[in-house]
Amino acid sequence: MDEVFKALADASRRALLDRLHARNGQTLSDLCDGLDMTRQAVTKHLAILEAANLVATIRHGREKLHYLNPVPIHQIGERWIKKFERDKLAALSDLKRRLESRDA
């Protein structure tokens, strides 16, 4: 879980996930295209995403195809976001009340 959060913390990596979301199964060169980064930098980012299990790859000849794995993102939604969602309204009204009683 920690690896996933860390992987998602970087905007370039989130952008890569977005690209894969738009078109799955891209090669490294595909993913580099138009980015203001060297191929090696992209490789590193993809390695981090792969280590976090957010991306799976298969070699196809000299090409490496990258596929999005949505499961870890889903898990973050399930185990983390929803927890804070549950009593969101309660927390918010509480927060509001406290902030307003600042001058009381």
Next chain:
Amino acid sequence: MDEVFKALADASRRALLDRLHARNGQTLSDLCDGLDMTRQAVTKHLAILEAANLVATIRHGREKLHYLNPVPIHQIGERWIKKFERDKLAALSDLKRRLESRDA
């Protein structure tokens, strides 16, 4: 959004959010209690959480009370997680198919 992701990337900060989720409105000293970190380290983490708008604070005499703001977490769920949720099943079966055709 980037600040929120960065803030959530650290396990200590997520733990602080968990603590506030368990009991809202804690002081700095409260939050330090039992943690294996100096008070100053906790202060820094809280500052980052506050900058990301995940925590709101009010001074109450010499105490500083910390309140959880669930909105940014909710927004991540809305604008980010759900996007990948939508075609999760499609992506997964696609991924599975591709991985299996590895030897084809």
Next chain:
DNA sequence: ATAATAGGCAACTAAATGGTTGCATGTCAA
């Protein structure tokens, strides 16, 4: 066969990060 293409590896750098220590300030209680 050979040149071009796709990717991998390793060393290095600069900046960000997470943490520390030491001291200062503001507020409350005896």
Next chain:
DNA sequence: TTGACATGCAACCATTTAGTTGCCTATTAT
């Protein structure tokens, strides 16, 4: 009013991170 308590500020340090450059290897197409 003075000591204790809650927090703030700043300098410093080690490690991690994001990125680079340079070179090497494997596969494909001519």
